[in-house]
Each structure stands twice: as structure tokens, then as C-alpha cells.
Amino acid sequence: MNPLERRCRRLLRAYPRWYRRQRGDEMLATLLEASQPGQRWPSARDVRALIMGGLRVRAAQDQRLTTAANLRLAAQLGAALTLLLLIAGNLTSVILIWAHVYSSNTGIGYWLGYGLLGLAAVVAAWFAPRPVVAVLALAAAGAWVYWGDRVMAILPAGLLVLLAVLIFLGERLPRSWLWLAGGLFAVNVLQALTPVAPFYNFYTLLIFVPWIILGTVVGWAFVDARPAMAMAIYIACTYLASDLLSYVGYGVRPLTSLPVIVPAAAAALLASGSFWRLRRQAVL
Numbered sequence: 001m002n003p004l005e006r007r008c009r010r011l012l013r014a015y016p017r018w019y020r021r022q023r024g025d026e027m028l029a030t031l032l033e034a035s036q037p038g039q040r041w042p043s044a045r046d047v048r049a050l051i052m053g054g055l056r057v058r059a060a061q062d063q064r065l066t067t068a069a070n071l072r073l074a075a076q077l078g079a080a081l082t083l084l085l086l087i088a089g090n091l092t093s094v095i096l097i098w099a100h101v102y103s104s105n106t107g108i109g110y111w112l113g114y115g116l117l118g119l120a121a122v123v124a125a126w127f128a129p130r131p132v133v134a135v136l137a138l139a140a141a142g143a144w145v146y147w148g149d150r151v152m153a154i155l156p157a158g159l160l161v162l163l164a165v166l167i168f169l170g171e172r173l174p175r176s177w178l179w180l181a182g183g184l185f186a187v188n189v190l191q192a193l194t195p196v197a198p199f200y201n202f203y204t205l206l207i208f209v210p211w212i213i214l215g216t217v218v219g220w221a222f223v224d225a226r227p228a229m230a231m232a233i234y235i236a237c238t239y240l241a242s243d244l245l246s247y248v249g250y251g252v253r254p255l256t257s258l259p260v261i262v263p264a265a266a267a268a269l270l271a272s273g274s275f276w277r278l279r280r281q282a283v284l
Helices: 003-014 017-033 044-059 067-098 108-127 130-147 154-168 175-192 203-220 226-250 258-281
Strands: none
Touching (some): 017 044, 067 108, 067 154, 108 154, 108 175, 130 154, 203 226
């Protein structure tokens, strides 16, 4: 394989895998036939055409679904992202107790139990048969309510039930979204572990990573608006729903405070923009 062919194959990754399987060899042959003798790099025109063509094909993927179907997928992803944040908090609390950073060990077994059950349910949403997802999600929801704080368990239990219901309505989460779920989960875990010495020096860097992920998702909305809608749900659940439950159960902070208003405005803006874009991308 010469350098030109290798670089053209890399550019073809702009297209989805199924498209490359169907037309990748044909496109590669056309590019190589049109090249000059001894050429080592694709021309700027070919680079632009391949990247723009790949983005157009990827943007058309969710056009095969209705607006309602795409909203269900966005809600699934939003529920999964929020659950992963809550699960990261539980599992890292267990780790910090084991590392003697936290002194209390009350409920450590319960945190570990429903944290692992919830993590299994979220992972199953991508990989396991629907009945397995339902069983794991309902088991995790029941454990969260039974062992956890009754008020604060409302959000994760509700999201687990929602995830199980949406899975049975037909659409499954695309595996191309795993990077977003895995990235946010890893960042949340590492941020929670920054009190431990090996991770302390990464605290400043980790503050900016979620913003980079959010910017990537917002930019990607021109190709696929569903992850942006999911991020709006994630922001709403993380800041608004959690604060509302804290206020109702414990009077932690007034709902008109700035830390609530800013995320509310951000979630509303992101949701409205991604919904408008999603409507334009869907078939109906």
C-alpha cells in the first residue's frame, strides 16, 4: 500500500462504516485513478470533497427516523449520561472511603451494590437484549429506592425506569455514541478522585474537559442533533432536578439562586436549538 492509498483510506473514515463497506473500494479506486504519477498526498479539493461528503452522509443517518423516534433516542442517551454521573458519584465515594479520604463507611455496601447494578443497566442499554436491560434497570431502581435516600433516589430510579421503557419502544442506542458516555463517565470519576494524591494535579485540566465535550457535541449538532438534545437533558437533570429534590427534601438552596438559573437557561437554549435542528434532520 503506497502513501497516497493509505492517506485516502484514512480520509474515507469520514464516511460511516456501512457506507465504506458498500462504496469504499469504488471511491478509493476513483481517487487513485485520478492521481498523478508519484503523488503522495490527496489534493486539497479531494480532501474537502471527502470530508464534506462524509459529513453529509452521516447527517442523513437520522433522517431515516421520525422526529419522535429521534427524540426517544436522545432521551435514552440523556438518561444514560445522567445515570453515569450519579453512578460515578457512588462508586468513587466507595473508593475514597477505602482510601481513607472519607471517614464514614455507613452504607458503603449499598452504594457499591446499586452503583454496580446501575452501571450494568446502562452498559446493557447498548449491548444486551431488551429483557436483560429491563431486569437490570428495574433491579437497580428498586435497590436505589430501598437502600438509598428516599428523596434523592427519585431521580436515578425514575431515569432507570425511563431507560427500560424507551428501550422496549424499538430504537437502540447507536454504538457511535459510546465515546460521549464513556468520556463523561471517565471525567466524572477522575474529578471525584482528585482528593487522592495521584489525581490531584489533574484537577485544573479536568475542569475544562466537560466544556470541550459540550462544545464538540454542539458543533456535531449540524450533523446529528440527538447528542446535543441528550446533553440538554443531562444538564437539566444534573442541575435542575437534583437541586429541586434537594430543596424539596432538605431545603438546601432557593430555586431562584444563580447556580440554578444559569443551567436552566443553558439547558433551555441547547434543547430548543437541538430540537429545531433535529426536526430539520428527521423524515417527519
